[in-house]
Amino acid sequence: MHSFEFTRPADQAAAISTAAQSKTAQQGADVRFLGGGTTLIDLMKLNVEAPSRVLDINRLPLDKIEDTPDRGLMIGATSRNSALAYHPKVQRDYSVLSQAILQGASAQIRNMATVAGNLLQRTRCVYFRDTAMACNKREPGTGCPAITGHNRTLAILGASEHCIATNPSDMCVAMAALEATIHVTGPKGSREIPFGDFYLLPGDTPHIETVLEPGDLITHVTLPPPIPGSKQVYLKLRDRASYEFALASAAVVLTIASGKITHARIALGGIGTRPWRSPDAEQVLTGSAESESNFRRAAEEALRGAKPQSENGFKIELAKRCLTHALRTAVS
C-alpha cells in the first residue's frame, strides 16, 4: 500500500475544501473520503487506489436516519448499512431496501459499510482489481481483457467496447426503484441529484463512474414518502446462497387496485454497468392486470437490448425469470 496522510477533518467544510484539491473525484483520486473502508482499503491494498490523503469522515455528524418534513426518509451518508436495514421505518415502509441490504455482503461488512460508501462502491471486475492486467477503468486506454476473458458474471446491459464491469450493489437497486435522491455538498454549494442521474455509463470513459466532482461530499440520501399499500420485493439470484454478488437481481415496488397495477417501479441488479432501472418494464405493467403474461412481457422489455458476452448469455434469461418471479412474489 502506498503511504498517505491520514486526517480527520473538523467539519464538513474542511473535508470539502481539502478534497477539492484533488484533480478528480473518480479513479485515481489523490484525496479520498474514508467511510467504512470496505471497498477503499481493499483497493488500496491492491494498489488500485493510491490516494496521498485520506480524510476520515466517520465522526462528522452525518449518520442520522430520520423522517423528512414530507414524511419521507433522510438517510445520513455515514449511517451504516446494518443500521439502515434494521431501521423500523425502513422495514415497515421501504422493505425492498431492507431486503436488498440484508442480501448483500456479510453481517460484518454491513456493520462497517456506510450508505454513501455503498453508493460509491466501485463498478468492478477481477481485471480491475489486478494491476498485472490491462483495464480501461484503472488505466484508461490499456484495453479490456474481460471482453475476451472471464466475463461470466459481467454486464449485459449498458456495457461498451471499453468496459463491461457490473455495478455490484444490492442497496442501489432498491434505491433506484424507490426513486431516491442523492444530496451532495461541494465547493460550489449543495445540490440534489436524482438517483437515475448519478451513475454514468462506461462509454469510452469507464474510469468516470458518477457525476461527482472534486470536493463533492455526499451528505445524505432522501427517499420520497412511502406509497401506501405498496408491495415490495427484492429477489437476488447468485452462485452461492449467501455472501455472493448477484448474477441477477430485481427490486419491485407495486401498487395494485381492483386487479390492476396502478404503480410500478422496477430496477435490476447484477446485469448492468450501473443500477438498472427499467422505465419500459414499468410502462408495460402500469395499468395492466397482474398476470403471468404481463410479467413476462415486462421482463422482455426490461432486457430488450441486452448484449451477451462470451460466457454470460445465460444471464439474459436468468434476469427475465428473476424479474418475473419477483413480480409473482409481490402479488402473491
Added chain:
Amino acid sequence: MSSTPTGANTTPMQKAAADAAVPAIAIPITLRINGEEYSLRLDPRTTLLDCLRETVTLTGTKKGCDHGQCGACTVHVNGLRVLSCLSFAAVHDGDEITTIEGLGTPDTMHPMQEAFFTHDAYQCGYCTSGQIMSAVALLKEPCGPDDAEVKELMSGNICRCGAYGNIVAAIQAVRRRT
C-alpha cells in the same frame, strides 16, 4: 510502529515493539482493547488487524485473506462485529475493541467458547476466533430461530475444514440457553 501500553501489564514484547522505528508520518492513537488502554504511534496504513497482532501482540485474531472475504479477523468495535483487516487502526481512536482474548480464558470460557469446544466446532482452528467473535455478536442481532437464519448471518465467516454443521449446533445451543 511502536506501542506504549499504559496498562499495568506491559509485556516484554510490547516493550520491544515500542523500540521499533516509527515512520515520520506516524500518528498518535489511543485504543481500548479488552478493557486496557493502549497509547500507540502508528503508520496510518496499519490496519486494526495488524495493530492487534503485530503492535499489541494479541495474536488470537487471525489473518486469513486480508481482503474482507473470510472473516477470520472478526473483532468487536463498540459492540459491533467488524473485519479488522478492512479497517485502519487510526479510525478507531478512542473506540472500545474486544478480541477473542477479551472474551474468556481457558479456565473461564465464554459460553460460546465452551459450546464450540463441546460441539467440536472446529478442526484446524484457524477460523475459530473469528467464528466465535461473530457468533457472540449474533446473539444480540435480529436473527430468527432456525438454523438457516444462523447460517445466513454467519456467511461472512469461512471454514475451510467444513466444520459448519457443528458451528451452527454450537451457536444454537448457546441461543437456546440464553
